[in-house]
Amino acid sequence: MSYPALLDALHDRTAGDHLVASASGVVIASGESIAGDHPLTRFGLGVGRRDPDDPLVLERFADGLLDLHRQLLRRGIDHAVEHLNGRTSGDTTLLDRQLVQASLADVAVEIRESEALRPDDPASRWRAHQGLTAAGRLLLTLLGASSFLVTGPGGELHLAEVTGNVYLHPGEEDR
Amino acid sequence: MTGLLSTGVERGADALDGPLRRLHAQCREVAPSFREVGVALDRDPDSIRDFLHLPAFGVLGQVFTPPEYQTGDLVVDAFDPTCTALCVVLEALSHGDPGAILAGPGAGLCRDVVRELGDDAQREQFFGRVDDGPTWTFFGLTEPGKGSAALELDTRLTPAPDGDGWLLHGEKKYIGNGARAQIGVVFCRRAPGPWGIEAVVVDPSAEGFSGELLPMVGLRGARISHLRFDAVRVPADRVLGRHRTPSRRGIYGALHALLRFRPGLGAMTLGLTQAACDYLAEHRPVLPKADQARVDALLDRIAAVRRMMYDVAADVDRGVVNAHRIGTVKMRAAQLGERATLLAAELLGPASLIEHPWLEKAYRDLRAFEFMEGTSNLHRLSVFQGLLKSDYFPAAGHADAPRH
């Protein structure tokens, strides 16, 4: 399932009858759910505006976003293992290179640790998001130029970063 | 906000002499027009032709055309096309938008390989073509299966069965301007081993050549493409450096061009990185102390990498090409770029990537520089090789050596 579709499903699970609006009143959902012309449209997302949702709804939505981000990273690791196993340099695959292995391990460790974080306020959720963003950036370096294609982990992780910037950023006071 | 000191240059560029400072100032004057170009190209990479009249593109013509082939009017004072001047121009223009630079017509990365390897007739033919109206070029090295391991490339060059030149077979991927260019250089294999690699000039209108635009996250103006060669005929006189020995052409030319251009790529990265910091300062002139400290730490690093960049560029200009130190500049600039946009997005507050479309674009664009001209892993391994050869730290007395 694509990131926009997963995001729509999260909106649906969290609010049911409407799309969840962030504390700043920005709404992000799939391009099918929100029509319009925005740089993110090319990636399959739409951007709208509405009155902010209730903090409890936003909390549940935020936890869901962090889960989604981890899900993308797990998928990204599988993709990277396959991709790097299919590329050779000298007489080995790129997956055989220790620098590559160490980076993949670092991404995996961050996912595990992030699952154990259990953030319980906006500031800790934001910190969890930042950890996942850093792990995603590391993962993308492993995919080389293919990570710069809209289709694939590069495009999807960009969307997760932007969505986190909208829904998980706690604002100055709580950061 | 411009990030400029009272001396007219950014921190870390203090060693530039008067003429180069003037060049910097002239480029910074025309650079802001690239902001609009960058945004337009992000929406529609083909809109480039609407902007070619801008003086900033004229400056690029001055940089990428060897002086002996320049025919157009000068936009900035004439300058020696040194590596240092390349860095000055590319950093200043990238403060406007590096995507506009990559989208522009001209010899680009082919400049050095054609100038270095080509005989008189080949140079005349290539640069004459580039000068004949807006002409886009491409530099085709990376393949679908081979990026970092470029020396192992698979694209083949075989003798044409009718005895008339050569045939090119294979694919190239992630090639800037590939599907729009009127001429380009392709690296291909005539025989096994590194010396079996040739650089050939290819005409995309030839039969068997096809190009497809790839959907990229950022730097969309660069029109990154996938090229396919199905027995494309390459006339014998299009093999660059055919008058040289195999070890002095082909891959030698690629390395020659890439290493000399690499500080310039670092400069482009720093230009946009500085622009992201300046954008933050403009929109959040006052920050809490702890946040300002984070920005200051980043600016310290940017200044340090800029200093290292001008140092390796000066080395190149005096004939010292230290791949380990050059790679360090390119690698660190790319890493700082990502750090700068992440920090700016954080400090500009919730939904900053929606409310600040320029920042969202810079945020995407800056990620590309990790991959162009070698990934960080490759440069880290190169630094290690430099250490083994005692060739990483500059010798005492060198401008960059510690001064106690």
Ligand SMILES: Cc1cc2nc3c(=O)[nH]c(=O)nc-3n(C[C@H](O)[C@H](O)[C@H](O)COP(=O)(O)OP(=O)(O)OC[C@H]3O[C@@H](n4cnc5c(N)ncnc54)[C@H](O)[C@@H]3O)c2cc1C
């Ligand atoms: C915007 C953009 C523009 C570009 N323009 C051009 C162009 O005009 N012409 C052109 O020819 N190419 C171009 N490229 C391609 C670029 O040169 C390649 O992306 C680069 O060489 C890396 O190759 P790759 O993407 O195949 O990564 P890979 O080589 O597949 O690397 C994947 C990962 O493995 C790591 N790795 C690879 N080898 C090793 C090793 N030995 N040890 C440890 N780790 C290793 C890398 O660091 C990376 O993390 C462009 C790329 C981009 C993103």
